[in-house]
Amino acid sequence: MLKKIASLIKGVYMSKLKENKTVIVDEELNQEVLKELSEDKIYSKIVQNTPINKRQEVIKIKDFNFYYNHSKQALKNINMGIKENTVVALIGPSGCGKSTLIRSINRMNDLVGNIYLDGQIEVNDIKIYEKGVDVVQLRTNVGMVFQKANPFPISIYDNVAFGPRNQGVKDKNALNQIVEDSLKKAALWDDVKDYLRDSALSLSGGQQQRLCIARAIAMKPKILLMDEPTSALDPIATLKVEELILKLKKDFTIVIVTHSMAQATRVSDYTAFFLNGELIEYDRTKKIFTNPKNKKTEDYISGRFG
Ligand SMILES: Nc1ncnc2c1ncn2[C@@H]1O[C@H](COP(=O)(O)OP(=O)(O)OP(=O)(O)O)[C@@H](O)[C@H]1O
Structure with a gap:
């Protein structure tokens, strides 16, 4: 039944999108139908056309x-929701x-040992700390990029192909396509397309960080976590990564830790x-930086401490 409704609604959405009309998704039924459509290419178009608060x-x-x-x-008792195709x-x-x-969002903290937590984190409606959750699958859906670029000491191509190969992709054409698509999405293809067999370590710091983003993208995640991704980069490389983040939010939901308030205002x-x-x-970035509700927020953003 849901499938039939999904296909009907898809038709309606397609014609609205063709006419460049806004598609607003805010009804219960539509949410269910959207889940049914979530593997479809039209889905990301619908989301991009949906106002951010919806x-x-x-x-x-x-x-x-x-x-x-x-x-x-x-x-301490954190409550927050993160909307798809936004940068937080x-x-x-x-x-x-x-x-x-x-690090709690893709259970990277599990690796620390001797930790205790309570409460819940749900990713795509899956309670990720419940027993039986496939943590490898979780980390496939929720990719991560770290403070310091950490490419493997192998070729540029092999870095990007590493994850898909591990997942069992063997076909050469399929791998070539994934590598090209991922490097294009990470805005690195033009820099490296003639040097794919060179060592990843021959790249500049900024290029290495974009390679790490490509490596994460190659796993086809829905969410990207970035822990201070530009703190080791110069201003020009930082700008490139920031431009990339703005492009990537069409396809991914992005959570970024940053020490730079200017960066938060530029990308989130x-x-x-x-x-x-x-x-x-926790609020729209513009509101936090122009009219925060809490005095402590105001003191922090105006540089009174921290
Ligand atoms: N592996 C660990 N073992 C014990 N305590 C830890 C560990 N990692 C972090 N902490 C402590 O937990 C608290 C939060 O640390 P966390 O690294 O999450 O803060 P942060 O806001 O990201 O800091 P920074 O901006 O310096 O990276 C800190 O008091 C820190 O000392």
């Missing part, structure tokens, strides 16, 4: 507490819990301000 939340963080060594509480910046002074939160739709493990304020 988009679905793909990450839901509910009453989330996180402790290191069973004593140090790094996150996490800001706040050193040690406020930004990295802990971003929403900003979350953290202090001592608490989420102090």
